[in-house]
Amino acid sequence: MNERTTALVTGANKGIGYEIAAGLGALGWSVGVGARDEHRRDAAVEKLRAAGVDAFGVPLDVTDDASVAAAAQLIDEQAGRLDVLVNNAGVTGGMPQQPTTVALDTVRTAVETNVIGVIRVTNTMLPLLRRSASPRIVNMSSSVGSLTRQTTPGAETGPISAAYSASKTFLNAVTIQYAKELQGTNILINAGCPGFTATDLNGFRGTRTPEQGAAIAIQLATLPDDGPTGGFFEDAGVVPW
Numbered sequence: 388m389n390e391r392t393t394a395l396v397t398g399a400n401k402g403i404g405y406e407i408a409a410g411l412g413a414l415g416w417s418v419g420v421g422a423r424d425e426h427r428r429d430a431a432v433e434k435l436r437a438a439g440v441d442a443f444g445v446p447l448d449v450t451d452d453a454s455v456a457a458a459a460q461l462i463d464e465q466a467g468r469l470d471v472l473v474n475n476a477g478v479t480g481g482m483p484q485q486p487t488t489v490a491l492d493t494v495r496t497a498v499e500t501n502v503i504g505v506i507r508v509t510n511t512m513l514p515l516l517r518r519s520a521s522p523r524i525v526n527m528s529s530s531v532g533s534l535t536r537q538t539t540p541g542a543e544t545g546p547i548s549a550a551y552s553a554s555k556t557f558l559n560a561v562t563i564q565y566a567k568e569l570q571g572t573n574i575l576i577n578a579g580c581p582g583f584t585a586t587d588l589n590g591f592r593g594t595r596t597p598e599q600g601a602a603i604a605i606q607l608a609t610l611p612d613d614g615p616t617g618g619f620f621e622d623a624g625v626v627p628w
């Protein structure tokens with residue numbers, strides 16, 4: 388059994404996920420770089436190792452049962468347990484997303500990755516997480532999934548989006564259900580919003596750096612045992628549902 392704290396970050400080959408892996412690695416943790424593309428994964432692992440991070444590649448497509456099962460087996464062999472899971476991988480599903488005209492495949496893609504992918508990975512990793520003394524699960528959500536902000540006049544919630552925003556609302560709802568079931572265990576599960584961050588996801592139009600975007604996930608990954616569970620947070624504090 389690896390004595391180091393071990394984390395898995397999904398979609399860690401670029402963007403916010405890469406910086407979450409770098410940030411957790413800087414704490415001296417062993418970090419599994421979950422990524423579906425071999426070359427992008429290898430390049431990220433190499434870059435992290437060059438920066439002194441104890442990184443290892445984890446082939447992982449969150450939409451694929453066999454891939455996720457193999458990832459759990461690899462982590463079991465590598466570390467014997469998992470302390471922190473960051474469900475970061477996400478897609479918009481494609482544009483446009485006007486509800487009256489949206490392609491159903493656009494909605495399916497967003498939900499398949501951003502919601503069902505998170506459930507698939509979480510449930511497959513749960514036996515490994517249960518072996519940890521302080522398991523943490525972080526779901527990378529978005530404030531565009533906040534129904535309160537969506538219905539608050541003047542609040543900044545991005546473009547009309549029947550797929551991406553709604554998938555993050557769904558993810559928030561699922562996060563609450565996990566917290567309810569896991570209440571009384573040592574597992575803390577929370578949703579985080581990175582803020583509008585310059586990445587491929589938005590054509591690099593975001594105003595925050597990926598490193599800034601990663602900060603909330605790192606905070607939720609390192610919560611003390613009496614920390615919150617079933618919450619939704621950004622750097623400034625609680626995000627309203």
Ligand SMILES: NC(=O)c1ccc[n+]([C@@H]2O[C@H](COP(=O)([O-])OP(=O)(O)OC[C@H]3O[C@@H](n4cnc5c(N)ncnc54)[C@H](OP(=O)(O)O)[C@@H]3O)[C@@H](O)[C@H]2O)c1
Pocket residue numbers: 397398399400401402403404421422423424427447448449450474475476477478500504527528529530580581582583584585586587588589593
């Ligand atoms: N950027 C923002 O302003 C913003 C705001 C709020 C929330 N978020 C959330 O933050 C998270 C990270 O987004 P980002 O901005 O860093 O986007 P990004 O640069 O596009 O990175 C997304 C990551 O997810 C991976 N991914 C997508 N589908 C996958 C799958 N089926 N299996 C495994 N990995 C998959 C991508 O891998 P590939 O390279 O193989 O495509 C990539 O590593 C997402 O959940 C996003 O919704 C972002």
